[in-house]
Amino acid sequence: xxxxxxxxxxxxxxxxxxxxxxxxxxxxxxxxxxxxxxxxxxxxxxxxxxxxxxxxxxxxxxxxxxxxxxxxxxxxxxxxxxxxxxxxxxxxxxxxxxxxxxxxxxxxxxxxxxxxxxxxxxxxxxxxxxxxxxxxxxxxxxxxxxxxxxxxxxxxxxxxxxxxxxxxxxxxxxxxxxxxxxxxxxxxxxxxxxxxxxxxxxxxxxxxxxxxxxxxxx
DNA sequence: CTCCCGATAT
DNA sequence: ATATCAGGAG
Numbered sequence: 338x339x340x341x342x343x344x345x346x347x348x349x350x351x352x353x354x355x356x357x358x359x360x361x362x363x364x365x366x367x368x369x370x371x372x373x374x375x376x377x378x379x380x381x382x383x384x385x386x387x388x389x390x391x392x393x394x395x396x397x398x399x400x401x402x403x404x405x406x407x408x409x410x411x412x413x414x415x416x417x418x419x420x421x422x423x424x425x426x427x428x429x430x431x432x433x434x435x436x437x438x439x440x441x442x443x444x445x446x447x448x449x450x451x452x453x454x455x456x457x458x459x460x461x462x463x464x465x466x467x468x469x470x471x472x473x474x475x476x477x478x479x480x481x482x483x484x485x486x487x488x489x490x491x492x493x494x495x496x497x498x499x500x501x502x503x504x505x506x507x508x509x510x511x512x513x514x515x516x517x518x519x520x521x522x523x524x525x526x527x528x529x530x531x532x533x534x535x536x537x538x539x540x541x542x543x544x545x546x547x548x549x550x551x552x553x554x555x
Numbered sequence: 556c557t558c559c560c561g562a563t564a565t
Numbered sequence: 566a567t568a569t570c571a572g573g574a575g
């Protein structure tokens with residue numbers, strides 16, 4: 338586990354690497370963002386961004402998504418994967434937006450998670466990106482990076498990772514750090530082929546040092 | 556815990 | 566061929 342000084346070095350290094358890291362899901366309002374994040378479960382942002390332009394052109398309101406048969410919406414998002422459950426969740430989400438939330442995406446996480454297909458991670462993204470609330474959404478990248486660097490314990494659940502990060506990172510830096518960790522994980526500390534040899538954080542990374550030994554021996 | 560699931564990288 | 570991708574529901 339990293340100490341205070343090391344955590345500061347991690348935050349500063351990531352800021353230097355990705356000073357302008359931000360949400361890469363294309364969207365023009367909180368409703369589109371929520372749909373995009375829901376669709377991005379177990380899919381890459383790049384793929385979601387290929388599908389959403391036509392999708393957002395066709396469906397502009399909750400009513401629009403409810404006006405077509407489920408099968409039609411399924412076909413419109415099929416390429417993203419998990420399309421049956423996602424299509425069903427989108428229509429359920431739109432129904433409850435109209436019935437329970439006056440047609441608007443709620444701003445609080447506790448309200449957001451009541452929507453179908455919206456769990457804690459998606460709610461954190463929406464409340465943070467769309468409404469500027471401080472939050473750390475722990476996705477696959479944030480979890481992997483946090484565990485490799487030692488910002489949390491290896492055995493931590495996703496919620497425990499989030500709590501560890503919120504405790505160790507100043508609240509004012511939550512949202513920026515969150516996006517920088519996404520970029521760091523997506524483009525540098527990748528799941529399959531991490532760039533350890535050229536990593537500025539290798540000196541304090543348990544996992545990176547292990548990998549260095551491995552490649553040196555093998 | 557399992558299931559959902561196509562696209563892409565390795 | 567297999568792993569992974571801005572997870573969530575049952």
